[in-house]
Amino acid sequence: MVQSAVLGFPRIGKNRELKKATEAYWSGKISAEELQTSAKNLRLDHWKLQKDQGVDIVPSNDFSFYDQIMDHSFTFNAIPERYLKYDLSPLDTYFAMGRGMQRPAIDGKPAVDVPSQEMVKWFDSNYHFLRPEVSDKTEFKLNSTKAVDEFLEAKQANIQTRPVLVGPVTFLYLAKATKESSVKPIELLPKLTAVYVELLKKLVEAGAESVQIDEPILALDLSKEVLDSYKSTYETLAQGGAKLILTTYFGPLKDNIEVLKGLPVAGIHVDVCRAPENLDAALSILDDKQILSVGIVSGRNIWKTDFQKAVAVIEKAIAAIGSERVIVASSSSILHIPHSLTGEDQLKPEIKRWFAFAVEKCAELAILTKAVNEGPASVREELEANAADAKARAESPITNVKAVRDRQAAVTPEMHTRATPFEKRYALQQESLKLPQFPTTTIGSFPQTKEIRVTRNKYVKGSISAEEYDAFIRKEITDVVKFQENIGLDVLVHGEPERNDMVQYFGEKMEGFVFTVNGWVQSYGSRCVRPPIIVGDVSRPGPMTVKESAFAQSITSKPMKGMLTAPITILRWSFPRDDVEESVQAQQIALGLRDEVLDLEKAGVRVIQCDEPALREGLPLRRADWSQYVDYAVKAFRLATGGVKDDTQIHSHFCYSDFNDIFDAIQGLDADVVSIENSKSDMKLMSVLSNYKSCIGPGLFDIHSPRVPPVEEFKERIDALVKSVPKDRLWINPDCGLKTRGWPETTADLENMIVATRMARNENA
Ligand SMILES: CN1c2c(nc(N)[nH]c2=O)NC[C@@H]1CNc1ccc(C(=O)N[C@@H](CCC(=O)N[C@@H](CCC(=O)N[C@@H](CCC(=O)O)C(=O)O)C(=O)O)C(=O)O)cc1
Ligand SMILES: N[C@@H](CCS)C(=O)O
Numbered sequence: 020m021v022q023s024a025v026l027g028f029p030r031i032g033k034n035r036e037l038k039k040a041t042e043a044y045w046s047g048k049i050s051a052e053e054l055q056t057s058a059k060n061l062r063l064d065h066w067k068l069q070k071d072q073g074v075d076i077v078p079s080n081d082f083s084f085y086d087q088i089m090d091h092s093f094t095f096n097a098i099p100e101r102y103l104k105y106d107l108s109p110l111d112t113y114f115a116m117g118r119g120m121q122r123p124a125i126d127g128k129p130a131v132d133v134p135s136q137e138m139v140k141w142f143d144s145n146y147h148f149l150r151p152e153v154s155d156k157t158e159f160k161l162n163s164t165k166a167v168d169e170f171l172e173a174k175q176a177n178i179q180t181r182p183v184l185v186g187p188v189t190f191l192y193l194a195k196a197t198k199e200s201s202v203k204p205i206e207l208l209p210k211l212t213a214v215y216v217e218l219l220k221k222l223v224e225a226g227a228e229s230v231q232i233d234e235p236i237l238a239l240d241l242s243k244e245v246l247d248s249y250k251s252t253y254e255t256l257a258q259g260g261a262k263l264i265l266t267t268y269f270g271p272l273k274d275n276i277e278v279l280k281g282l283p284v285a286g287i288h289v290d291v292c293r294a295p296e297n298l299d300a301a302l303s304i305l306d307d308k309q310i311l312s313v314g315i316v317s318g319r320n321i322w323k324t325d326f327q328k329a330v331a332v333i334e335k336a337i338a339a340i341g342s343e344r345v346i347v348a349s350s351s352s353i354l355h356i357p358h359s360l361t362g363e364d365q366l367k368p369e370i371k372r373w374f375a376f377a378v379e380k381c382a383e384l385a386i387l388t389k390a391v392n393e394g395p396a397s398v399r400e401e402l403e404a405n406a407a408d409a410k411a412r413a414e415s416p417i418t419n420v421k422a423v424r425d426r427q428a429a430v431t432p433e434m435h436t437r438a439t440p441f442e443k444r445y446a447l448q449q450e451s452l453k454l455p456q457f458p459t460t461t462i463g464s465f466p467q468t469k470e471i472r473v474t475r476n477k478y479v480k481g482s483i484s485a486e487e488y489d490a491f492i493r494k495e496i497t498d499v500v501k502f503q504e505n506i507g508l509d510v511l512v513h514g515e516p517e518r519n520d521m522v523q524y525f526g527e528k529m530e531g532f533v534f535t536v537n538g539w540v541q542s543y544g545s546r547c548v549r550p551p552i553i554v555g556d557v558s559r560p561g562p563m564t565v566k567e568s569a570f571a572q573s574i575t576s577k578p579m580k581g582m583l584t585a586p587i588t589i590l591r592w593s594f595p596r597d598d599v600e601e602s603v604q605a606q607q608i609a610l611g612l613r614d615e616v617l618d619l620e621k622a623g624v625r626v627i628q629c630d631e632p633a634l635r636e637g638l639p640l641r642r643a644d645w646s647q648y649v650d651y652a653v654k655a656f657r658l659a660t661g662g663v664k665d666d667t668q669i670h671s672h673f674c675y676s677d678f679n680d681i682f683d684a685i686q687g688l689d690a691d692v693v694s695i696e697n698s699k700s701d702m703k704l705m706s707v708l709s710n711y712k713s714c715i716g717p718g719l720f721d722i723h724s725p726r727v728p729p730v731e732e733f734k735e736r737i738d739a740l741v742k743s744v745p746k747d748r749l750w751i752n753p754d755c756g757l758k759t760r761g762w763p764e765t766t767a768d769l770e771n772m773i774v775a776t777r778m779a780r781n782e783n784a
């Protein structure tokens with residue numbers, strides 16, 4: 020019999036219970052025990068839910084208080100010394116690794132001041148993980164039995180789960196070596212693998228029938244050294260005695276499939292949503308006992324699975340190896356999609372029928388499994404309904420809007436190019452903006468206070484009027500503008516108080532998108548987003564930001580930066596269509612933004628920032644596919660911004676990435692100023708900065724942490740930057756927007772940043 024499996028379930032909870040409980044713990048409103056109880060209840064709910072939908076193999080240890088990779092750092096004792104010296108509880112040590120900690124000495128306990136670990140994107144998704152840090156001094160040992168405890172917790176509730184571990188090769192590949200270390204992380208594999216064996220033995224003792232071991236890096240281009248390490252690593256892991264299902268996802272395995280041949284694992288999992296060719300590749304290397312887990316229900320998008328096509332794929336696997344050896348699975352963890360469609364009653368029924376969220380994906384897995392086990396007739400109604408939904412979507416008029424397609428057909432190469440080269444137009448901008456050396460600015464958002472969120476919530480629910488909400492937003496903008504003037508920033512922002520989210524807000528203003536009320540997806544830690552869904556051709560019916568930016572400019576003599584989200588970020592942080600190329604969707608969004616940019620310019624806004632933080636994460640996982648992506652991504656940005664006058668200054672912003680990979684693309688955007696996250700990545704940008712041809716503002720402080728760097732730290736960072744960036748090209752700014760910060764630390768951060776900038780100006784005048 021074929022079995023169904025989920026590789027990981029969203030942990031945040033139907034109503035973001037985990038977010039609320041963790042944040043309540045951080046603010047001292049609930050105890051550690053209360054937090055643990057909430058987490059336990061959620062885990063139990065989620066196991067039951069998956070079982071109730073009919074899933075055979077449900078995961079455990081997919082739960083995390085902050086991030087599953089950080090859980091592994093913690094489990095295997097890859098905890099940098101800086102988190103251990105304060106004698107914090109294990110839970111607080113863990114959270115300090117995730118979000119840093121800064122607190123004064125209290126009750127005889129010493130003051131704590133420690134930044135968080137580096138946060139990076141999980142492959143090409145909008146989820147972020149905390150990069151493990153290792154060194155030759157790291158003493159791997161079993162520091163936590165979380166995986167075993169959660170397995171036993173489920174067992175106690177009579178639910179047999181399959182524990183999930185991130186594989187040791189992936190863990191070390193994603194890790195970085197501490198500065199003092201002379202060892203490459205991957206060289207630590209033998210030491211780390213020995214501890215994995217210990218953990219696997221414990222899981223087997225506890226009763227685990229099989230263990231899911233995730234090696235997603237197999238979808239990347241890998242060096243021979245990394246590929247060669249699989250054989251010895253998995254031969255050692257076999258000593259743990261667990262039946263291992265080695266899990267790959269997010270892309271084609273291509274030649275990497277060869278390293279899986281002959282590995283002592285019970286089975287392998289491949290993603291056939293992203294890469295249908297993985298099926299044949301996997302079938303070609305399995306031995307005559309190994310299981311094939313077919314990842315056919317997408318863990319990355321919200322579209323209903325095409326049952327007819329999926330059944331054909333599964334039947335092919337069954338024909339090749341027999342039904343006892345086939346598992347029908349989600350393509351990856353379904354962490355990346357919202358919890359459930361229940362309650363999304365605002366969605367038009369004719370569109371809602373196109374979607375499946377996490378709970379519905381579980382039901383899809385059960386239906387597909389039944390279809391192949393008991394024959395299509397056993398689920399005839401479901402198959403017919405699914406086919407009718409697909410047909411209705413294909414025939415919907417919103418998927419092909421003539422006016423949008425005509426406009427796309429009329430795009431010319433000239434529309435992508437500014438009239439004058441950077442050097443000349445920057446001189447004109449300097450003349451008009453009159454900015455000092457090392458101009459200071461922020462990335463756009465200021466603290467989204469409880470009051471802002473609650474007021475917006477009232478407006479959305481209709482308990483305050485549009486006029487009252489507008490007046491509230493104007494007051495917020497006024498306060499933020501006055502604050503920036505007082506503190507001495509040079510290029511101001513309006514603070515983005517009217518925006519629920521930098522992508523959702525724009526989606527809501529454009530045609531072609533739909534929205535959820537509760538479709539939250541974890542982005543990092545307790546932070547969630549509600550990605551809009553692109554269902555049809557996209558266009559912009561009217562101005563989206565002009566009212567707020569023009570108002571903000573009208574109340575100050577300093578330059579006000581208009582703030583937009585750029586095409587690729589709108590596309591990537593939404594759920595894109597799967598029936599149209601992403602390049603086409605990016606161009607549609609770009610045309611809408613082009614109109615907005617020109618309207619802002621007309622309204623007297625002389626500096627316009629188009630944030631493109633998702634540019635790096637959009638890079639395909641394989642280098643061979645990069646140039647095609649970079650080409651349309653860069654064109655989309657240039658189409659959005661290329662129509663402005665010479666003295667209108669275009670900014671862009673990037674965060675959370677390894678920029679070395681996209682440096683040429685960033686240069687290709689032809690923006691006048693870019694701000695780039697830098698503070699947490701050990702200033703690793705420095706090596707490429709001197710090659711950048713326009714102005715650049717490497718971020719000076721980490722906005723994810725409440726920790727306030729002292730003036731000296733800011734000054735050291737500026738001094739280091741002055742050595743790499745020409746003095747007339749360096750801008751000073753934070754890493755990213757300040758929306759997640761409170762006002763006290765925002766004020767202190769910016770004050771310190773400005774004091775340090777003034778010191779640097781005096782020294783470099
Ligand atoms: C820059 N980043 C972003 C990414 N993706 C996006 N789509 N958007 C981004 O900004 N990816 C990379 C990074 C990830 N960083 C972040 C940073 C911050 C958040 C965040 O703060 N998320 C908020 C939710 C934001 C939001 O949608 N707010 C709405 C609804 C607020 C709300 O919860 N309202 C309550 C009622 C009010 C109350 O009592 O507080 C409710 O609905 O119950 C709004 O402001 O209107 C978060 O809270 O997690 C995300 C990613
Ligand atoms: N303008 C946005 C960019 C975040 S990446 C902000 O400031 O929040």
Ligand SMILES: [Zn+2]
Binds near residue numbers: 632755
């Ligand atoms: Zn950012």
